[in-house]
Amino acid sequence: MFPLNDNGMISGLLCGILFGYVLENAGFGSPVKLSAQFRLNDWAVFKVMFTAIVVAAAGLWLLRIGGLLKPDSIAVPQAAMAASAVGGALVGAGFAVGGYCPGTSVAGVFSGRIDAAVFIVGVIAGTAGFAAFYGATLKSLKAAGLIAEGDTFTDVYSVPEPVMLGILVAALIAVFYFGSWFERRRGGPVTAEQAVAGAAPTP
């Protein structure tokens, strides 16, 4: 019965190596490629994320109904609404200003980008800053808007899992359809050659 709950070194290294390899091959070591999602001329971030979410969510569901995965055995983030919203906004702002998020900055450094290393210094400073400022205000922010009924859509809103998967598939199709439409109108996605050359000078 899965999960194996293996949190050792080999398990971490294996998952990490595969994760890093995919991130780089998707083009997510490049801040030009990544931030082009926010300018809507490259939808790779949306497309890759939504596809991965659907594949993993469908896989988890199939393993569960097949009796291979224990029910309620997978970690689900706590439904803390205020913290997720404020944190999401700050990570999004950091992504727009810095060109990376914490995971993609590691892919950036190891495809040779010095600016990504500086981003990581910032992430560590921001983490240390959070710990330094951790007090009543941050504590109450993390606790605000906590949904008591549970953490998943099935627990909180009684949406059956197959329905949620259907909604996600519909969202995925919409992302590919509208994303490709935007890409055609705005000069197409960032190619590997453009990404390797680095951000072009502003004309």
Place this chain on the structure above:
Amino acid sequence: MNTPNQNRPVKPFWPPFVAGIVLGLVLLLTFVLSGHGLGASGAANDLVAGVGLQLVPEATKANGYLGPQVADGSPLGSWMTWEIVGVAIGALFGAFMAGRFRVQLDGERSVGAKSRLVKTLVGGILAGFGARIAGGCTSGLGLSGAAALGVAAFVFLALFFATGMIVSRLVKGV
């Protein structure tokens, strides 16, 4: 600094659909193996807690946020810290094999070296601080949490993309 990689021709990126399917399978494998998803900012958290415990043990143990995390010893060597070491290896291998490894200050030509360094540092601070508020970043909360159909993940992703789109119109990051 801007010497092109002459050893290997630059290979194109994987099509997004292919990269998405492979990433989904890697994420599924991670859930099956470890019981949780992929992450990134958690490694920064473990690094700060672990290094803090070595350099300033009393202050780290007394800290309201880090204290409980170091109660059972240093979090260095956690699954998440090894995973990030793996991400580095995997990305290096991917970039090298595809002729996409190139040492550069990306953004130097578009916004200037000084501006780029300030922006990437500020961006990192915002992302690091924000990830601790949310309890995860794009990979840990956004990607992995959404695959587990967590409500918090979709709130995170909605605000992440909305804010990112607004801020990218106000500031040219790269």
